[in-house]
Amino acid sequence: MRVLAGGIYHESHSFSNIPTDIEAFKSVLYLQGREVVEELGGTVSEMAGFIEGAEKYGFELIPTLWAWGLATGPVTAAALDEMIGVVHQAYQDNDGIDGVLFTLHGAMVSEPLPDGDGYILSRFREFMGDVHIAVTLDLHANISSLMVEKADIIVGYDTYPHIDQVERGLEAAELLARAIRDEIKPVMSMAKPPMVVVPNRQFTAEAPMKHLFDLAIEAEAEPGVLSVTVAGGFAYSDVPEIGPAVVVITDNNAQLGQQRADAIADRFWELRDDFVPKPADIPTAVQRAIESSSTPVILADVGDNIGAGTPGDSTFILSELLDKGATDAVVIIADPSSVEKAVAAGVGERVSLQIGGKTDRFHGEPVEVRAEVTLISNGVFRNRGQMRDGIVEDMGRTAVVAVGGVKIVLTEKKMPPWNLEQLRSVGISPESQKIIVVKSAVAFRAAYEPIAGEIIEVDSPGLSSVNLGQFNFKNIRPGLFPFS
Ligand SMILES: [Zn+2]
Secondary structure, eight states, X not given: OEEEEEEEEOOBOTTOSSOBOHHHHHTTEEEETHHHHHHHTTSSSHHHHHHHHHHHHTOEEEEEEEEEOOSBSOBOHHHHHHHHHHHHHHHHHSSOEEEEEEEEOSOOOBSSOSSHHHHHHHHHHHHHTTOEEEEEEOTTOOOXXXXXXXXXXXXXXXXXXXXXXXXXXXXXXXHHHHHHTTSOOEEEEXXXXXXXXXXXXXXXXXXXXXXXXXXXXXXXXXXXXXXXXXXXXXXXXXXXXXXXXXXXXXXXXXXXXXXXXXHHHHHHHHTGGGGSOOOBOHHHHHHHHHHOSSSSEEEEEGGGOGGGTOOSOOOHHHHHHHHTTOEEEEEEXXXXXXXXXXXXXXXXXXXXXXXXXXXXXXXXXXEEEEEEEEEEEOOEEEOOXXXXXXXXXXXXXXXXXEETEEEEEEESSOOOSOOTHHHHTTTOOGGGOSEEEESOSSTTHHHHGGGOXXXXXXXXXXXXXXXXXXXXXXXXXXXXXXXO
């Protein structure tokens, strides 16, 4: 049994002004052939689950590519052609392919088709015919009817912060192997409640999401039900099939699958008011953080959630911290030109900087400061712990500067706060800070919740603002809550 494996993972923000070309993948993580297995074996990734699955369920795994980009704007046609071309070539070079195990995000928007993941799967079908295709999807997938039509098996994450990539990779591998051996006949049924949910209400350890996953686990225990996926959707993709979905895979029982999918989707809808967030305004949040005795206080900059496709250079909370004279506070800002100036000045020197607010009009004005450069680093670190364990990250050249009691970590490339090693790698002990600003809605919790004294979600402006009314959606289907 021979199985092609790979991944093209991108969450696209329709209102980001940063286009996603092939370089956007190559500058983050782009592996081909054997490299895929060598780099990702044993990490927290779906590929590690595929590799484990190949051994456990007895098939030969043929790696193709692993293209992983940070969320930015829609993906170009040329980038998709190049990446799909790698898979096509591998398919032609290898005889007797029985199946495909592939990782997609599920909220890719692309030039050739708004439903980028549906487009990839359609192209796979064109050259693979009826080979079994199993895909894993992120919890923020906007699952479409085209994806369900073109894939045989869809397995979505059960966690946000996302920490179950290995398990889901393994689950997809098991279902695929059983389907190839004719032990099961997977049939997918989907239901989509007419609503959109912002990321910071999709935390899976708490209600309302936890409630839906409890129902999913219950349904998965029923005879004939093979897998249940609950996806929260991605609120910033301007596509018709935006929003949550429930996908139930049964062993050739579409009626049972549809009943269970409808029931969970109905519950989603009943809970719609609980999915509306209530973050604190910036002055209130910063004042509370300064006065708090439960430290470190984590201020979640929900509007500049890098994982959702924002630039990571928002200055609203930084300005407020400086205005209020906060001490022992840390903010990370992606700002290559300020890095350049700090590096040119050197450690121990003082330098005039205009920090952040440079990418677009959503994330505040640059903040003018006189800062002392305290550290310069290459910005490379390896993650430790449950979130992305073992994966090496690269923030580009990085400089730490101090302005009064506020430490500002300036990075060339944006990097979500997924792991404590990010701060430790630049000499900052997260546990000893009073205030840490994280540009994230929920993903930061895997790393920061264990050390946090208090977590405050901040209603900051930005491309991942909870106020969806500010975006000019043109393609979403009508009648979606909370829009109407
Ligand atoms: Zn996600």
